[in-house]
Each structure stands twice: as C-alpha cells, then as structure tokens.
Amino acid sequence: MDLFHNVGLGFAVALSWENLLCCVVGVLVGTLVGVLPGLGPAATISLLLPSTYYLGPTPAVIMLAGVYYGAMYGGSTTSILINIPGEAASVVTCIDGYRMARQGRAGPALGISAFSSFIAGTLSVIGLCFAAPPLAKFALGFGPPEYSALIFLAFSVVANLASQSILKGLMMIGAGIFLGCIGSDFITGDLRFTYGSITLFDGIGIVPVVIGLFGIAEVLENMEVEAGKSDVLYAKLKGLFPTLKDWKESIPAIFRGTFLGFFLGILPGGSPIMASFASYALEKRISKHPENFGKGVIEGVAGPEAANNSATGGCFIPLMTLGIPTNVVMALMLGALMIHGIRPGPMFIQEKPDLFFGFVASMYLGNAMLLILNLPLIPLWVRLLTIPYRLLFPLILLFCIIGVYSLNNNVWEIIIMLIFGIIGYLMRKFKYEAAPFVFAFILAPLIENSVRQSLLMSEGRFDIFFERPISCVLTIAGFIMYLLTVIRWIKLRRKISYEFP
Amino acid sequence: MLKYDRIGTLFWTGLAIAICIESIRLGLGSLSVPGPGLVPFGAGLILGFFGIMAFLCTFTGKERKAGPWRPDTQWATLISILLSVIGYAFLIDVLGFFVVTFLWIGFICRGIGKMGWKATILTSLLTTVFCFLVFEYLLNIRFPRGILRF
Numbered sequence: 285m286d287l288f289h290n291v292g293l294g295f296a297v298a299l300s301w302e303n304l305l306c307c308v309v310g311v312l313v314g315t316l317v318g319v320l321p322g323l324g325p326a327a328t329i330s331l332l333l334p335s336t337y338y339l340g341p342t343p344a345v346i347m348l349a350g351v352y353y354g355a356m357y358g359g360s361t362t363s364i365l366i367n368i369p370g371e372a373a374s375v376v377t378c379i380d381g382y383r384m385a386r387q388g389r390a391g392p393a394l395g396i397s398a399f400s401s402f403i404a405g406t407l408s409v410i411g412l413c414f415a416a417p418p419l420a421k422f423a424l425g426f427g428p429p430e431y432s433a434l435i436f437l438a439f440s441v442v443a444n445l446a447s448q449s450i451l452k453g454l455m456m457i458g459a460g461i462f463l464g465c466i467g468s469d470f471i472t473g474d475l476r477f478t479y480g481s482i483t484l485f486d487g488i489g490i491v492p493v494v495i496g497l498f499g500i501a502e503v504l505e506n507m508e509v510e511a512g513k514s515d516v517l518y519a520k521l522k523g524l525f526p527t528l529k530d531w532k533e534s535i536p537a538i539f540r541g542t543f544l545g546f547f548l549g550i551l552p553g554g555s556p557i558m559a560s561f562a563s564y565a566l567e568k569r570i571s572k573h574p575e576n577f578g579k580g581v582i583e584g585v586a587g588p589e590a591a592n593n594s595a596t597g598g599c600f601i602p603l604m605t606l607g608i609p610t611n612v613v614m615a616l617m618l619g620a621l622m623i624h625g626i627r628p629g630p631m632f633i634q635e636k637p638d639l640f641f642g643f644v645a646s647m648y649l650g651n652a653m654l655l656i657l658n659l660p661l662i663p664l665w666v667r668l669l670t671i672p673y674r675l676l677f678p679l680i681l682l683f684c685i686i687g688v689y690s691l692n693n694n695v696w697e698i699i700i701m702l703i704f705g706i707i708g709y710l711m712r713k714f715k716y717e718a719a720p721f722v723f724a725f726i727l728a729p730l731i732e733n734s735v736r737q738s739l740l741m742s743e744g745r746f747d748i749f750f751e752r753p754i755s756c757v758l759t760i761a762g763f764i765m766y767l768l769t770v771i772r773w774i775k776l777r778r779k780i781s782y783e784f785p
Numbered sequence: 786m787l788k789y790d791r792i793g794t795l796f797w798t799g800l801a802i803a804i805c806i807e808s809i810r811l812g813l814g815s816l817s818v819p820g821p822g823l824v825p826f827g828a829g830l831i832l833g834f835f836g837i838m839a840f841l842c843t844f845t846g847k848e849r850k851a852g853p854w855r856p857d858t859q860w861a862t863l864i865s866i867l868l869s870v871i872g873y874a875f876l877i878d879v880l881g882f883f884v885v886t887f888l889w890i891g892f893i894c895r896g897i898g899k900m901g902w903k904a905t906i907l908t909s910l911l912t913t914v915f916c917f918l919v920f921e922y923l924l925n926i927r928f929p930r931g932i933l934r935f
Binding site: 338449451452454455457458459461462465469471472474476477500503504507508509674675677678679681682685686689690693695698699702705706713714715716728731732735736739740743744745746777 | 789790793794797800801804807811812815816817818819820821822823824825827828829830831832833835836838839842845853854855857858859862863866867870871873874875877878886889890893894897898899908912916920926927929
C-alpha cells in the first residue's frame with residue numbers, strides 16, 4: 285500500500301511542468317549525444333553538472349538520468365547506420381545492426397532497437413521501484429565497517445573489469461583516492477596538499493575534474509586529426525515497425541536481455557557496456573543458428589539493446605540505497621546529488637520519497653517519450669551526423685568553460701579543468717582508464733570517513749571488519765575478488781606477450 | 786609503447802613517493818587514532834606499489850609497434866586550443882564575458898576551424914548572444930562585465 289502511495293507521489297512529482305521539461309530536455313540531449321560519435325553520456329553529464337546547480341535536486345537528477353538512458357537509445361542509431369557506435373554500450377549493436385542495414389533492413393533494426401529499449405527500460409524501472417526499498421531497509425544496518433568493506437569489494441570489481449590493464453586500473457584507484465584527500469581534513473581541519481591555494485582549501489571540485497577528464501579530453505582526442513567524411517546511409521528509411529516474424533524472434537531475446545542487464549547493472553562495476561556484451565554472448569550461445577550471428581540477425585540487436593537499457597535502471601539501485609556508484613556515470617550522478625547537499629544511502633528513500641519516486645516515475649515517462657519522439661525523429665538524427673565536428677567543438681569547449689566558471693566565478697577552476705583535460709588526454713593515449721580514477725576520487729571522502737571511524741571504533745584493530753556479519757561477508761568477498769584479479773592478471777600475462785596487462 | 790609505459794609508470798611511482806613523504810609530514814597518527822596523513826599515505830602506497838609492478842612488467846613484455854601518437858597528430862591545433870582556453874580564463878575578468886567570448890569563438894572559428902571572415906563574425910556573435918541570454922537570463926548566472934562594463 286505504502287509503495288503504491290509512493291508511486292502515486294512519484295508521478296505527481298514527475299508530472300510537474302519543471303520536472304517534465306527537464307525529462308524532455310534530458311532524453312533529447314541524451315539521444316543527441318548517443319547519436320553523435322565522440323561525445324558520450326559521461327562527458328555530457330559532466331558538462332551538464334554545473335547547469336543543474338541552478339535547478340532543484342529532483343529536476344537535476346531527472347535531467348541527468350534522462351541523458352543517460354537517452355544515450356542508450358540514441359547510440360544504436362549510428363551503430364546501425366554507419367557502423368560507428370555513438371557510445372560504448374552500442375558497440376555490440378554494430379555487429380548485426382549494421383549488417384541488417386546493408387541488407388536493406390535498417391528500418392526494422394532501428395525499430396526493434398527502439399522497442400526493445402522501451403520494453404527493457406520500462407521493466408527495469410518497475411524492478412528499481414520494487415527492489416530498492418527492501419535493499420535500503422537491509423542497508424540500515426550498515427555502519428562504517430560495512431561501508432569500508434563494501435568499497436573494498438567495489439574497488440576489487442572495478443579493478444578486475446578494467447579493460448585496458450588491471451595494474452593501471454589499480455594505480456588509478458590509488459591516484460583517485462589521493463586526489464579526493466586534497467583539502468582540509470574532516471576530523472582535524474588540517475590542510476592537506478593545498479600549498480597555500482585558497483581554491484584547494486575545500487578540495488578539488490568534482491565538476492572541473494570530470495569536465496576536464498571527459499569533456500576537454502574528448503575534444504582534444506577528436507581534434508588531434510583532421511576529421512574524415514562520415515559514411516551515412518542516405519537510403520530512405522522505411523518499415524520502422526518490425527514484422528510479426530521479427531517480433532517472434534526478438535521477444536525472447538528482449539526478455540533475456542532485460543533480466544540479464546538489470547542484474548548486471550546492480551553489481552559493482554556493472555555497466556550497460558558489460559550488459560550488452562553479455563547479452564550478445566548469451567543469445568549466440570543459446571541460438572539454434574549461432575553461425576548466423578554477425579550476418580544480420582535481429583536477436584543480435586534486440587538482446588543487447590534491451591540489456592544496455594535495462595542496466596541503466598539496475599545501476600541506480602546501489603546508488604540510491606547504499607550511496608555506492610557502480611560505474612562512472614553513477615559516480616557523476618552521485619556528484620550531482622552531492623552538489624545539492626544530498627548523500628544517498630539507506631535512509632534516502634525514507635527521507636526523500638518525493639525525490640526517489642519522482643525520479644523513478646520520470647524514468648518511466650522518459651522511456652515512453654523516447655519511443656514516441658525517437659521513431660519519427662530518426663531521419664533528423666541521421667541528418668545531424670553530417671554536422672562537421674569542427675563546428676561542434678567550439679560550443680562543447682565553451683560549455684565546459686562556462687560550466688566550470690559559473691560554479692564559483694573562479695578562473696583557477698578553469699585552469700584545474702584544463703590540467704585534468706590534458707591528464708585525461710594523456711591517460712587515453714597511454715591506456716590509463718579514467719573510470720576507476722573518477723570512481724575512487726568521488727568515493728574518497730566516504731572511504732576516508734568510514735575507514736578512520738572504523739579504526740576509532742575498534743581502537744585500531746582490523747578484526748572489526750570480520751566481527752560484524754555483513755562486513756565480514758563483504759570483506760571476504762572482496763579478498764576473493766582480489767584473488768581472482770591476481771589469477772586473471774597472471775593468465776593475461778601469459779597470453780598477452782606484447783604488453784603488460 | 787613499452788618505452789612510453791616505462792616513462793608513465795616512473796612518473797606515477799615518483800608521484801606516489803612524493804605523496805607518501807608529504808603524508809608522513811602531515812602525520813600518520815596511530816591505528817587507534819588515525820592522523821590526517823593516513824589515508825593519503827595508503828593511496829600513495831597503492832599507487833607506488835602497482836606503479837613499480839607495472840614498471841617492472843615493461844621489461845618482460847614484447848614491444849608493440851604502435852605508439853600512443855598518430856603520425857598525423859595536429860599538435861599546433863591542440864596547443865592552440867589549450868592556450869586559447871588559458872587566455873580565456875585570464876581575460877574573462879578583465880574584458881568581461883561578452884567581449885572575451887566573442888573574441889575566443891572568433892579565434893577558434895577562424896584560426897582552427899578555417900572559416901571565412903563573414904562566417905566567423907556571424908558565428909561568434911550568434912554564439913555569444915545565445916550563451917549570454919541562456920546563462921545570464923535563463924540560468925541567472927552573473928558573468929563579469931570587465932573594464933568595458935559590457
């Protein structure tokens with residue numbers, strides 16, 4: 285009864301004109317960045333973070349979440365039409381989606397991608413609505429040792445999932461924690477690593493760091509070479525509605541992708557990227573004709589598209605109930621909430637039901653908007669692909685600068701953004717991942733707080749992490765994950781001879 | 786690539802040593818009463834330990850041909866972008882948002898985007914006016930007016 289009351293409250297909040305407008309803006313911007321290669325959801329969310337400063341927390345979260353799941357929708361368009369994924373979670377869609385387009389079936393590929401995204405998005409929102417409150421109640425028993433253990437486990441998963449190099453992923457976690465420690469100490473008030481700079485007294489801001497690492501670095505990477513002409517399929521799109529046969533082949537894949545994506549989204553380190561790859565692998569494994577995968581089968585589009593959209597809903601569960609982001613976009617969402625003085629955790633749903641359920645309801649509305657708006661807008665998105673990047677990048681750069689400057693009217697924050705832009709660019713070049721770095725940077729205050737409080741509580745004994753049941757389970761799971769990481773690293777070292785893993 | 790990795794890992798290891806030294810200066814405290822330097826020291830240890838491991842790994846791996854830089858990298862463009870943003874940052878308080886944004890967009894369009902003069906002036910003016918209206922009036926952000934009070 286309470287849940288239904290809250291869902292009603294959520295829809296009342298989501299249907300207010302301000303929130304509805306933010307939802308529309310979010311999903312449209314999200315689709316746009318999903319369509320345009322070279323600007324992912326993480327970069328866009330970081331660009332939009334400062335503008336949310338002037339909104340309330342509810343419309344801010346609604347808009348940023350809209351960008352995230354909108355990008356999942358839009359990313360498939362470029363994958364299918366030009367074989368270039370608009371964002372990383374749509375890489376898999378290229379395999380069969382582009383093949384379908386070459387066979388003259390771009391319409392059904394785009395159509396099934398939109399419908400499977402809608403079905404999966406809607407089911408994951410329902411899952412989020414039902415799964416988050418019980419998990420939040422369970423998390424009420426969390427104290428500093430449990431949080432320390434949970435972050436210990438989360439880092440082990442993040443390091444294990446580093447796609448470039450496990451060692452570099454672990455190094456970035458160390459660097460991120462250090463960066464998050466800059467500024468005044470929360471217990472003693474001592475200034476750390478500030479060297480007299482007033483800008484650093486309160487620590488390095490999240491916004492300049494993430495805009496630099498994602499926005500500026502993205503621009504620098506895209507501008508390093510002269511852009512070539514894109515190979516857009518200009519053939520007139522027809523038959524966006526899949527046939528009955530297409531539906532028959534796609535429906536099981538959509539449901540499998542939805543459930544798989546949702547559960548992978550909940551796991552620390554889980555992301556829509558991982559979900560789409562896992563779904564494709566699953567579909568291929570259980571298919572009666574696995575040899576057809578890669579030649580333009582519709583299940584190869586429906587499953588991964590459902591999985592990546594479903595994962596976006598799943599990702600919000602640990603964030604909203606435990607305050608722990610599972611991937612870099614969730615870390616940015618946490619940053620957005622922290623800008624508004626809100627720290628999600630076990631009490632979040634009880635204390636802010638309007639925000640949580642308003643946000644959930646907006647996701648449902650946003651999914652419906654995406655389906656209604658996007659199918660007729662596909663030709664427009666295709667036209668946008670012809671805009672040269674040299675016309676887009678000044679605007680992106682200007683929004684980066686204004687976004688950072690407008691926070692505190694401090695020019696030094698622009699310089700910090702620029703420094704992290706150069707660092708982010710070099711990290712891309714030398715194959716260091718920004719995700720574990722940002723993940724650790726945003727979680728650093730929570731890590732420091734919980735570890736130091738745990739040690740104070742136990743008078744310096746580390747067995748506090750094994751004395752309490754939840755903390756004990758999480759710590760042991762963390763150790764197992766680190767052990768698996770070491771085993772994986774040794775295996776990779778044997779397999780990859782040209783580089784270190 | 787391994788040569789670049791060697792330099793990169795040495796840089797991170799050097800940074801880790803600096804972090805650890807500074808953390809000790811801040812005070813590690815004891816395990817029962819942790820000091821302000823304890824967690825940064827731990828972060829430095831993580832960075833340093835894995836940095837050294839990664840450095841050692843560069844001696845056992847086989848060199849891959851492809852380096853991090855593409856041969857056609859437009860260094861002049863990248864440096865111009867970075868310098869222009871630094872210039873923007875230091876001039877915004879002096880010249881004011883409107884003037885510096887107009888000049889900056891003009892430089893980017895003409896200098897980097899290789900646009901014609903008419904297109905440059907039009908793009909700069911429209912972008913500046915659009916941003917001014919959106920941020921100043923819609924989002925209530927107060928931009929500096931500068932010495933020209935504009």
